[in-house]
Structure formats: structure tokens, C-alpha cells
Amino acid sequence: MDTNQTIKVHVLHCGQVKVDIGTPFRQKTLNSLAFAGIMRSEKHQVVLPVSAYLIEHPKGLILVDAGWHTDVRNGKQAFIKKNGRLIYKASKPILPEGQAINEQLDSLGFCPEDIDYVIITHLDIDHASGLDLVKNAKNILVNDEEWKAANKPGFRYNSIWWKDVNVSTFHFQPSAIGPQDLAYDLFGDGTVLLVSTIGHSKGLTSVLVQHNEQSVLLCSDVAYAQKSWEEMILPGMTVNKREARASLEWVKQMSKNPKCKVFANHDPDVKPQTIEL
Numbered sequence: 339m340d341t342n343q344t345i346k347v348h349v350l351h352c353g354q355v356k357v358d359i360g361t362p363f364r365q366k367t368l369n370s371l372a373f374a375g376i377m378r379s380e381k382h383q384v385v386l387p388v389s390a391y392l393i394e395h396p397k398g399l400i401l402v403d404a405g406w407h408t409d410v411r412n413g414k415q416a417f418i419k420k421n422g423r424l425i426y427k428a429s430k431p432i433l434p435e436g437q438a439i440n441e442q443l444d445s446l447g448f449c450p451e452d453i454d455y456v457i458i459t460h461l462d463i464d465h466a467s468g469l470d471l472v473k474n475a476k477n478i479l480v481n482d483e484e485w486k487a488a489n490k491p492g493f494r495y496n497s498i499w500w501k502d503v504n505v506s507t508f509h510f511q512p513s514a515i516g517p518q519d520l521a522y523d524l525f526g527d528g529t530v531l532l533v534s535t536i537g538h539s540k541g542l543t544s545v546l547v548q549h550n551e552q553s554v555l556l557c558s559d560v561a562y563a564q565k566s567w568e569e570m571i572l573p574g575m576t577v578n579k580r581e582a583r584a585s586l587e588w589v590k591q592m593s594k595n596p597k598c599k600v601f602a603n604h605d606p607d608v609k610p611q612t613i614e615l
């Protein structure tokens with residue numbers, strides 16, 4: 339791609355999520371369900387931002403993750419009725435007016451119809467329930483393994499979040515990049531790579547944007563903060579601990595490049611900002 343053209347990455351905060359401290363930072367505890375807030379008191383709860391990212395790329399407009407649905411504003415009982423009590427226990431939504439993904443797009447001068455690709459890093463509620471608000475985007479992409487896992491019955495996911503959404507799946511391809519040497523090159527030019535960083539979930543996808551010798555790595559929930567890779571602290575929830583550790587190790591290596599900015603989705607130290615590459 340032409341070096342005169344630039345890519346803009348907007349870091350947006352779509353409200354916050356209240357979780358047990360064991361969710362972002364795995365703890366050695368007797369209670370193996372502590373990360374889900376089960377049998378743990380209020381004093382262990384922390385509030386973290388919920389990020390989404392808008393990428394203005396010369397080849398198209400890309401949204402990474404969709405945050406909370408606006409219906410979380412209808413109160414606790416309505417939330418539990420739609421999503422279940424266990425999900426409420428594990429992650430409580432906070433979504434002030436103006437911060438839902440469609441509202442944020444609007445204030446940047448865009449509408450969902452303008453988006454060429456919505457990439458969902460994984461299908462947990464705080465990343466995927468807002469999909470319904472951007473369902474008029476041209477393409478909505480989720481990794482095929484993630485899609486399969488999330489549509490099986492279980493307590494983690496609820497297919498109601500994408501009931502009326504036309505989701506397409508993509509398959510990771512052999513690549514020189516990533517902990518699994520697997521990635522999907524969105525435009526075929528290396529500028530936007532959807533990298534397999536599995537472990538927290540079956541198909542967890544990080545987005546690596548590269549241009550003009552600079553890069554931005556959106557590492558989703560591989561890590562919850564900078565200290566996650568500095569101190570190698572896994573998230574509380576993993577479907578495969580060994581793979582989660584390999585993914586975190588890769589993010590740590592990437593963070594050592596001074597020209598690579600790494601963003602964890604729920605890092606309390608990251609503020610909304612725009613990066614130009």
C-alpha cells in the first residue's frame with residue numbers, strides 16, 4: 339500500500355464491565371469458579387473498560403468488536419431475563435448514553451451501513467451483544483472455530499446475541515505471524531491480519547494492523563492489561579491454558595518492538611485515542 343496513505347485506528351470505550359478480579363488476573367484460589375464471581379463477595383469486584391476499535395483503512399472501514407447492546411440499560415431484571423443469571427454474575431454491564439457502538443459511530447460521522455467489515459474477536463457478551471446494533475454492516479466476520487463453539491449449548495454464550503445478524507466465518511491460514519503460525523490476511527496485503535491467539539476462547543482473534551513500519555496489535559482478551567504480559571498473568575477464563583500461555587507469550591514478544599503499540603481490550607490504563615499509521 340502507498341506510504342502516503344494512512345491508516346487510522348480509533349480506540350473507543352463502549353461502557354464498562356464489572357467483574358471479579360479473578361476474571362482479568364487469574365488467582366490461585368480454592369474456589370475454581372471465582373473468576374465468574376460465584377461464591378465471591380462484592381469486595382472482589384472491579385470495573386474495567388469495554389473497548390471496540392474503528393479502523394479507517396484506504397481499502398475499507400473496519401470495526402473490531404461491538405461492545406454491549408443498548409438493551410443493558412433496561413436494568414438488572416431485564417438483563418437476567420435475556421442473558422441468564424450466570425452471565426450477570428460473571429459480568430455486569432455499564433453503558434452510559436452515547437457510548438454504545440452505534441452512538442460512537444454516529445459521533446464519528448459514520449453509520450453501520452458504512453462499515454465494510456465487522457470483526458468479532460470472540461463471542462463473549464461484552465464483545466458480541468452489540469452486533470445487533472451494527473448488523474447492517476456489509477460483512478460480519480467471526481473465526482469458524484469460535485462460531486462453532488459459541489453456537490453449542492452452554493453457559494458462556496447465548497445465540498440470542500446474533501439471532502438476526504448475518505455472520506460469515508473465516509478460517510485461519512498458515513502464516514509467519516502468531517503463536518500458532520495461523521492468521522487470516524483480510525486484504526491480502528499484510529496490512530490487517532486476523533491472528534489466531536486462541537486459549538481464552540476457541541477462536542480468539544487478535545487484529546494486527548501494519549503500515550509504514552509501525553503496527554498496532556489489538557490483542558483482545560489474550561491479556562487484560564500491560565502487567566498481564568509483563569508478569570505473564572493469564573485471564574481467569576481459558577478453554578486451553580497451554581494455548582492461552584503461548585498467545586500471551588507472543589503478545590509479550592510483540593510488545594518489545596518499540597514500533598508496535600499493544601492494546602488489551604479491558605486495560606484500565608488505556609484511554610480512548612486515535613493512532614495514525
Ligand SMILES: [Zn+2]
Binds near residue numbers: 462464465604
Ligand atoms: Zn472481554
